[in-house]
Amino acid sequence: MPGLPDAVVPVALAADLVVLTLVDGSLHVLAVRRAEAPFIGRWALPGGFVREGESAQRAAERELAEETGLGSRVHLEQLASYSDPARDPRGRVVSVAHLALVPADDAPPEAMRAGGDAAEVAWLPVTDDGSTAEPLAFDHARILRDGVERARAKLEYSALAAAFCEEEFTVGELRRVYDAVWGVRLDARNFHRKVTGARGFLDPVGTTTTRDGGRPAALFRRGPASTLNPPITRPPEPD
């Protein structure tokens, strides 16, 4: 490494993705089946190595586009980095994990580009404790848990929930995001009042839809506010 001290050890930098969505009203994570050693045949989080001249953020955006075909309409943020020297048997690989949220039932796995080295792509259901039924490769179970926890926490005080919805959505659809991610059932009436009352959170479109059945519901877009005040509070766990 020219210009740097001799003792500096080179590492490979990877950008991995925790891509969450809702399938049939429950939380799912995007996974690829590994076609190569190590962990061949195991499910893993999508990701890849950061290229020359690329930041981890840009690499994550690129991987996300490659894997899902979705360009924008996705929320993407850095989650954390994982640098345990033993986390990858091939050598010193440091992963910058990112959290992505994509709209419900968008980008079904069949429609995904099977490009690159991904042999098989699927939405795996996420359990209440933030894990999958089948074990994940590397330390990806840990990364997934951190991602799910982050998503759950941020729903409370941020406008993140709308990232799971289409561009235009109803209050009911938004509420079902909270129900699914938190595993609760919020009161539809109070939820309605709360989110429509929070300034800057929802932009009324003016039109209505009956796609959810029942009485026509007003359509909204995400408003300019990124934080939600007062927050939507998660119901306390029963003691």
Add this chain to the structure above:
Amino acid sequence: MPGLPDAVVPVALAADLVVLTLVDGSLHVLAVRRAEAPFIGRWALPGGFVREGESAQRAAERELAEETGLGSRVHLEQLASYSDPARDPRGRVVSVAHLALVPADDAPPEAMRAGGDAAEVAWLPVTDDGSTAEPLAFDHARILRDGVERARAKLEYSALAAAFCEEEFTVGELRRVYDAVWGVRLDARNFHRKVTGARGFLDPVGTTTTRDGGRPAALFRRGPASTLNPPITRPPEPD
């Protein structure tokens, strides 16, 4: 990089530190004056390269001990990673930034080990917008801002504030942490009720102290709870 694809670009991994403390009741950050190019003579966040067989977390712990002499008694958590290819003119250096909080008026800079390459070490005052009077090297201003923001946010719902206090502290001392970090003046009476009422947050020691003047105050230690429910709410900004 043996065992890895040819296209993988090697990067140097650094662990940088945002070390915050209170000096005379106001927020300060630990900085070192750079003795080498690039940015020679500028203040920078303390940090260094991750060594062989070391995780970024361990490297941060090592740097923190080297720089402050403080072993435990410090809160340390990962903040975020910075991987812009142009962030270091020497080459591809990715920084995993960490946030550390040390007790008020502990480890004054004079007492710090001037070991390693640090020519000069100081606590720099942090302004309300999370920056320093003098510019910092690299992208460290950005990292500092992110660290201060994280600290401010986590005070609300976590037991983080106690990290700024000695092992045993009074409710008043804890309140002054909030006052300093948030730049507000909380009501001493309501604050007292709130923190002593939160289960698991404070462990009463049983003894008292008059070191803050006035009536003797009960001493507490950090309780087992890491999250604070209900949270301490930051007073709303005046519109």
Add this chain to the structure above:
DNA sequence: CCAAAAGTGTTGCGATTACACCCATGG
């Protein structure tokens, strides 16, 4: 005695909950 900081009691208000009730559609 006075100043200063620690604690306790009380009161009023605003947010939240729990639910009754009405609305507008599709089948």
Add this chain to the structure above:
DNA sequence: CCATGGGTGTAATCGCAACACTTTTGG
């Protein structure tokens, strides 16, 4: 006409900010 989801009204309650007041020290 009924099931379904959308939306509004309202009363009981909870949490909390505001502040009066008492306690216990040092000087």
